Amino acid sequence: MREVAIVAAGMTRFGELWGASLRDLFVEAALDALAGAGADRLDSLYVGNMAGGQFVGQEHLGPLVADHMGMTGVAATRVESACASSGVALRMAFMEVASGFSDLVLAGGVEKMTDGADVAEVLATASDQETEVYHGVTFPALYAMIARAHMQAHGTTEEDMAWVSVKSHRHGAANPKAQFPRQVTLEQVLGSAMVSEPLRMLHCSPVSDGAAAVLLCPLEQAKRYTDRPVQILGSGMATGSLALADRDDIASLDAVRESAKRAYAMAEVGPEDVDVAEVHDCFSIAEICCIEALGFADEGQGASCARTGETALGGRMPVNTSGGLKSKGHPVGATGVAQAVEVFEQLRGESGERQVEGARIGLTQNMGGSGASSVVHIFKGV
């Protein structure tokens, strides 16, 4: 297997981007990545997208985006794993380059969520239609049930969860591409409208449009494109039961734990080696469960990390320096690659006010549904 590097990254601003279509967004991010590497060709591309068919009535995204990038003819594949779609697209691109099948592959993701579709209903298709959606389940409801289980098992409080949102917005306030680049107070989070008890509006990531892309090649060819490549040390993916009721421990995201274990093993590093991480905080409780599953906090001990500043910039394990899904925005199919863009920039020392000093090893964790699919990547600046 060949060593693989990311040599360039591109990303649109995240937000309600009414002036841009799905194809516009993808093309902007992809051309941004190609320009960053000075590359004018591709062997293939992967486009992560959860629900173009439902959000804008558009499927068959591979040829569409290749065509609009001016790359007609290139092999192009759409990848779907709900909100983990582009994390998995990155994994596919990594495998294609590592295997020696291709030398220059683009991994991107895009979602256009604000064109009028019923977003809650579209997102709910990532849960179990027969046993969950039938009874009126929404995604906030599923994560609220995970939150209740975590509170019951570990004594986690609403205030613990609110601190995660406060921390994310503090980071996101310094991210010019974030959908909500502004700080929120603990009181604002705890006083925001109830969505699904105990989760309030400011515990939930927003509805967003956006796209992100990274360009991969063999590490030994990386210097053709950049002086500061970022190597992908490991990739791990795992699945769990789609229906929340089928999990033995509802407060524990087992697919996240397993995907991390596989990525750590491949990268030959452990959680203590990671300097900066982007994790899938679709809801505040999700960040708490994910940092436990990734080994950044002991089981049941993730709740206090945002309050104590351990996961804040300057803390022992900075998490979601981009602002996370909460503040940066969550165009679901774009999120996994957008996380890689943040870590790519961190490991190149390009994150400005959000820079983690001396960051060398980075991690991204992207999950679909209520944690039924999870993909983890580990990166190293070289």
Add this chain to the structure above:
Amino acid sequence: MPSPRYWREIPSRYRLEATKCSSCGKVTFPARKVCPGCRSRELGKLRLSRSGRVVTCTVVHVPPGDFLMHAPYALAIVETPEGARLMVQVADCDPAAVAPGMEVALEFRCIRKEGHGGILCYGYKGVPTPPAGAEEPPLAAGNDAAAEKPQPAATGTPEASHA
């Protein structure tokens, strides 16, 4: 939901049919072809008890379109005495009173109306079981509380009369 799909799901929706693995004993709802515990294909049919205990729960304030008139409503994962877990709404009570550990009876109710034709879709909802010695269960603010009132009461919904 197209009617063949609804018809296909009747064994689980109407009869709470689950499978019990003859190899490891795991009970899975709805019925499956392969045991998720041990991958055995030797599964026997089992009908679940009409009762259970709340494992975790929430109150939905922002519902999907089909449930707009139901909110706020309680959703819970309930474990039956056989060890199967299922997602249900918990009705006939103040949704905020639903909590982990609560005992519920599973009652056959109207769950939703689908499509322009308003096809009625049925299934089970949890209803709190009164603690020993208590009188009538409270009929205050629940979604189904208006079942016996002919006029559309503030807390009731058209669906409630079928519940």
